[in-house]
Structures are given as C-alpha cells and as structure tokens.
Amino acid sequence: MGRVQEMNGTWQTLGAYRYAHRGLHDLAAGRPENSLSAFQAAAEAGFGAELDVHLMADGNLAVVHDADLARVCGKHAMIGTLRREDLAGYPLLGSGETIPLLEDVLAVFEGRGPLIIELKTERGGAARLTAAVMERLRDWKGMYCLESFDPAVLICLRKRWPEVFRGQLSCNFFASGGSGWGRLADWAMTHLLVCLAGRPDFIAYRWEDRHEPSLRLMKRLLGVHEVAWTVRELPVLERLEAEGAAVIFEGFIPASPTSGDKA
Numbered sequence: 001m002g003r004v005q006e007m008n009g010t011w012q013t014l015g016a017y018r019y020a021h022r023g024l025h026d027l028a029a030g031r032p033e034n035s036l037s038a039f040q041a042a043a044e045a046g047f048g049a050e051l052d053v054h055l056m057a058d059g060n061l062a063v064v065h066d067a068d069l070a071r072v073c074g075k076h077a078m079i080g081t082l083r084r085e086d087l088a089g090y091p092l093l094g095s096g097e098t099i100p101l102l103e104d105v106l107a108v109f110e111g112r113g114p115l116i117i118e119l120k121t122e123r124g125g126a127a128r129l130t131a132a133v134m135e136r137l138r139d140w141k142g143m144y145c146l147e148s149f150d151p152a153v154l155i156c157l158r159k160r161w162p163e164v165f166r167g168q169l170s171c172n173f174f175a176s177g178g179s180g181w182g183r184l185a186d187w188a189m190t191h192l193l194v195c196l197a198g199r200p201d202f203i204a205y206r207w208e209d210r211h212e213p214s215l216r217l218m219k220r221l222l223g224v225h226e227v228a229w230t231v232r233e234l235p236v237l238e239r240l241e242a243e244g245a246a247v248i249f250e251g252f253i254p255a256s257p258t259s260g261d262k263a
Contacts, residue, residue: 007201010165011225014145014246016257017048018237019116021230021250022065024049032092033072034063036100039108046256048113050229050248053102054120055129058083061102061136067122073099080122102133106140114143116204116227116248118169119153126152134161147204147227149179149189154198167227168195171206192218202227204248207240 023038024045025031031038034051042049052065062079070076073090079099082090087098102117109115119129130146130153137144146157147167157166173179173186181189188194191214192203199222205215207228219226228240229248237247237254 006163007165010143010145011201013143014048014114014165015225017113017246018254018256019048019050019227019246019248020045021050021248023051024253025250027093027095030095032095032097034065034099035092035095035097036104036108037097039100039105043108043112045253046113048115049105049109050116050118051105052118052120053129053133054079054122055125055132056083057081059132060084061132062087062099063102063105064099065120067120069099078122102136106136106142110140110142112142114145116167117144117146119146119148119150121148121150121153124152126150127156129153130156130160134164145202147202151189151194151198154194154200158199165201166198167202167204168192168198168200169204170194172209172212175209176206190214195222195224200224202246204229207231207236207245207247210245 020042022033024042025033025038031041039049051063054062054064056062064079066072067079068076069079069090072092091098119133121129145165145167147169149169154166154168157164170189170192173190179186179189195218202225203218204227226245228245231237231247231249232251234252234254237249240247
C-alpha cells in the first residue's frame with residue numbers, strides 16, 4: 001500500500017471523530033483546560049482531544065497551552081525552564097490539579113479516541129521537541145496525529161518519521177495579531193507556502209479564516225485534508241463537517257461518534 005492510500009485510511013478514522021479543544025474542559029465544573037480531568041471527561045464521552053505539548057528543561061513533556069504560565073497558573077514562569085518536580089507549585093486555574101505530562105494523557109486515551117497533539121516550539125528546538133514526542137509515542141497503543149504552527153516540526157517529521165500523520169496549523173495571521181516571527185513569516189504561513197516544504201497530510205486552519213483562497217488552493221494542490229479550529233457553536237460544527245472538515249470544538253458538548261448520533 002502506498003503512503004497516500006495509507007494516510008487516507010488513517011484519515012477515515014481521525015476524520016470520524018470530534019475533538020475537544022484542550023480536553024472537555026469546564027472550569028465551573030472543576031475541569032481546567034489541558035487538565036487530566038478534562039481529558040478523562042473527553043475520553044469517557046467518546047471524543048478525541050486536542051492538546052498542546054512543551055519541552056521542559058529536564059526533557060519531560062508538559063501538556064499546557066501557554067509558554068508563560070501566568071494566565072493558567074496565576075504566576076509567571078516559563079514552562080521550558082521548569083522541571084517535573086516544579087509542577088506541584090503551579091496549580092491550574094486555581095484548581096487542585098497541576099499541569100499533566102504527555103504520558104499521563106496518553107494513559108487516559110489508550111484504546112479510546114484519537115489525539116491531535118500540537119507541538120509548541122519556543123526559540124527553535126523543533127528537532128528536540130519532535131524527537132521527545134516521538135519517543136513517548138513509540139510504544140503507545142492509540143491513534144494520534146501531530147500538528148504545529150512551526151513548519152520545522154513538519155519538515156522534521158517528513159524526514160525522520162514520514163509514517164506519522166502530520167498537520168500544518170495556520171490562520172490569517174494579519175487578522176489575528178501576528179505569529180511573533182515577523183511579517184514575512186506571517187505572509188508565508190497565512191498563504192500556506194510553508195506546506196511546500198513540510199508536505200502536511202492535513203491543514204488545521206482557524207475556521208473563521210477558511211475563506212482564504214490559499215487554503216482551497218493547497219487542499220487542491222496537495223490533496224490534503226482539513227481540520228477546523230476552534231468551533232463554539234453546533235450549527236457551525238455541522239456545516240464544517242458537511243464540507244469535509246474534522247472539527248475541534250469548545251464551550252458546548254455535541255454528540256460523539258460512539259453515541260451513533262453523528263451524521
């Protein structure tokens with residue numbers, strides 16, 4: 001079987017799921033974003049989950065969105081400078097939970113729904129982060145795909161782990177405040193020119209920006225699939241799915257594929 005056929009087979013499974021953004025989080029119910037309780041809730045409800053991974057100073061992989069923990073933990077610290085034992089001092093959003101490690105989340109989802117794992121690079125380090133993630137996933141018995149805004153991650157995957165289903169994250173950076181990598185990078189990423197080097201299997205594009213001609217062009221040119229983020233209304237979710245996109249959702253609970261209610 002060729003790679004295209006194999007990847008299309010993988011998409012048939014990945015694309016059949018709805019993905020809870022940072023887990024099925026609900027702070028009012030005591031489930032902070034990217035917490036073990038949020039991931040447990042997503043897994044038990046039959047959803048897949050999207051999560052964010054940073055490389056820590058000791059080589060561990062922290063599941064947290066922000067590089068600076070001020071928003072999610074209430075005090076300033078850069079996750080890349082911390083070690084595993086430091087995490088006990090950083091409760092998530094005032095809860096009793098702390099930032100989980102990737103292996104903790106993998107244990108929750110083994111034999112359950114798939115994961116969309118976003119690799120968060122800081123000041124370079126794409127190769128080290130990608131290698132660390134692939135080492136954790138080597139013996140995991142579950143389905144996953146990897147994505148990143150950083151095209152260096154996709155290039156690394158293409159060269160060293162071509163069998164991994166990989167995705168380029170993007171949006172209209174000129175409408176969203178910029179990537180932080182400069183205007184030239186914003187232009188290349190908005191228009192998805194970086195896909196020519198990383199050759200993704202899917203493009204994860206902010207759904208509000210999906211009218212961009214570059215998304216339609218790259219989908220047609222490269223034959224890639226689409227993941228839409230982050231959807232907060234059921235009618236939008238259903239419309240995007242009808243148009244062939246897999247959806248990352250947040251703020252409401254749709255039917256799960258395991259319930260038999262998903263169209």
